[in-house]
Amino acid sequence: MDRLTVVAMFSWQYLLMAFLACLGMVQLAAARSGRRRLWFLSRRRSVVVLGIVLFVVGLGFFYLIPLWTAGPWGPPSPWEGTATWGPAPPKTLTGARNINDTAGGLSGHWQALWFAVAWIAAVFFTRAIGRVRRPTPEEMPGDLQPRILVGARGGDRP
Amino acid sequence: MTSFDETVFGWLNGLAGRSELFDGLVRLAISDYLIPFVATLAIAWLWFAGRGDHETERFQHAALHGLLALGICQLAVALINIGVGRARPFEQLPDVTVLFYEPINSSFPAHPVATVVALGFVLWLVARRLAGLVIVLGLLLGLGRIVAGLWFPTDVLGGIAVGAVSYLAGMMVLERLARAEAFVRRKTAEFGLG
Numbered sequence: 001m002d003r004l005t006v007v008a009m010f011s012w013q014y015l016l017m018a019f020l021a022c023l024g025m026v027q028l029a030a031a032r033s034g035r036r037r038l039w040f041l042s043r044r045r046s047v048v049v050l051g052i053v054l055f056v057v058g059l060g061f062f063y064l065i066p067l068w069t070a071g072p073w074g075p076p077s078p079w080e081g082t083a084t085w086g087p088a089p090p091k092t093l094t095g096a097r098n099i100n101d102t103a104g105g106l107s108g109h110w111q112a113l114w115f116a117v118a119w120i121a122a123v124f125f126t127r128a129i130g131r132v133r134r135p136t137p138e139e140m141p142g143d144l145q146p147r148i149l150v151g152a153r154g155g156d157r158p
Numbered sequence: 159m160t161s162f163d164e165t166v167f168g169w170l171n172g173l174a175g176r177s178e179l180f181d182g183l184v185r186l187a188i189s190d191y192l193i194p195f196v197a198t199l200a201i202a203w204l205w206f207a208g209r210g211d212h213e214t215e216r217f218q219h220a221a222l223h224g225l226l227a228l229g230i231c232q233l234a235v236a237l238i239n240i241g242v243g244r245a246r247p248f249e250q251l252p253d254v255t256v257l258f259y260e261p262i263n264s265s266f267p268a269h270p271v272a273t274v275v276a277l278g279f280v281l282w283l284v285a286r287r288l289a290g291l292v293i294v295l296g297l298l299l300g301l302g303r304i305v306a307g308l309w310f311p312t313d314v315l316g317g318i319a320v321g322a323v324s325y326l327a328g329m330m331v332l333e334r335l336a337r338a339e340a341f342v343r344r345k346t347a348e349f350g351l352g
Contacts, residue, residue: 013266016189017191018195019200021195022199022202022331025199025202025203026206027203027331028203028207029203029205029206030206032207032209032211033206033207033208033214034209037350038206050172055199059192062191062221063186063192070220078259079185079256079258079259080259081259091178091182093182093186094182094183094185094186095182095186095257095258097189097190097191098185098188098189098190098258098259099259100260100261102262103259105190105259106190106191108190108232111190111191111194111195111297112232115195115198119202123351127350127351
């Protein structure tokens with residue numbers, strides 16, 4: 001198994017997990033604080049449910065994908081260094097991710113880097129969605145901006 | 159190695175290899191990507207979770223404290239690893255059941271436990287229930303890795319001590335960086351991210 005291939009595979013899968021989980025965490029935090037501009041949905045309860053779902057889906061994706069994707073977790077055992085390249089058998093699934101960083105698993109430094117990237121991406125993505133859903137007057141297109149008519153009076157009557 | 163280490167290690171590692179279900183759960187709990195990831199997410203959560211100006215300021219202060227403690231903890235563990243090169247239990251003792259890959263770095267201190275405990279202590283300042291959960295997860299991680307044959311109990315205790323010191327050091331550093339903190343919070347607020 002080529003170590004770089006394994007690192008690249010772990011990296012994108014970790015990044016996707018972290019992005020989804022961070023999106024979920026922003027939703028949960030925004031629901032608690034009432035920052036509606038960060039909400040993906042209109043009701044607080046829905047935002048909380050969505051946050052939990054995103055968090056669970058992120059983690060679930062990362063830990064379940066070895067079941068149907070070929071990787072360095074094929075039988076007999078990834079943690080004993082005897083794995084082949086293939087999908088993980090259900091029996092060894094919980095340990096499928098336990099691969100030494102010398103064999104392509106992610107070291108703490110890589111995890112820190114990808115987590116930071118995922119958090120920043122999730123925050124900016126959330127802001128972008130928020131701007132579309134709830135733009136401030138300055139963010140609205142020109143023809144939709146509220147106008148303040150100085151000195152306006154009631155409609156002129158002929 | 160002390161007799162305390164050997165006795166407690168022997169008892170906990172004796173739990174491994176008896177049940178496939180238990181071993182599987184231990185392998186999941188001690189994964190490099192699960193408990194440290196959840197603890198870091200809890201710190202990130204603080205940034206947007208505060209209600210009102212006062213709580214937001216406290217929470218964001220704690221989030222920055224967590225970030226600093228995290229960095230200090232990594233540095234402390236790296237420095238200790240240079241000075242203390244302790245062999246793993248499976249390298250020192252016969253008949254150890256190993257449930258994980260065999261790491262090649264020093265056993266002391268328990269690095270992920272130090273990280274999770276430092277973050278748990280920071281959370282304790284502002285969100286005690288969440289902090290309790292994170293600290294319990296950190297202890298589970300420590301116990302799990304003893305069961306898995308990777309650490310001695312004193313490695314875990316050392317990890318907890320390093321985590322506590324990192325938390326205190328982070329607090330002291332942040333107090334001296336009040337202007338930098340105010341700058342970060344002002345800039346993020348300007349971008350609508352505060």
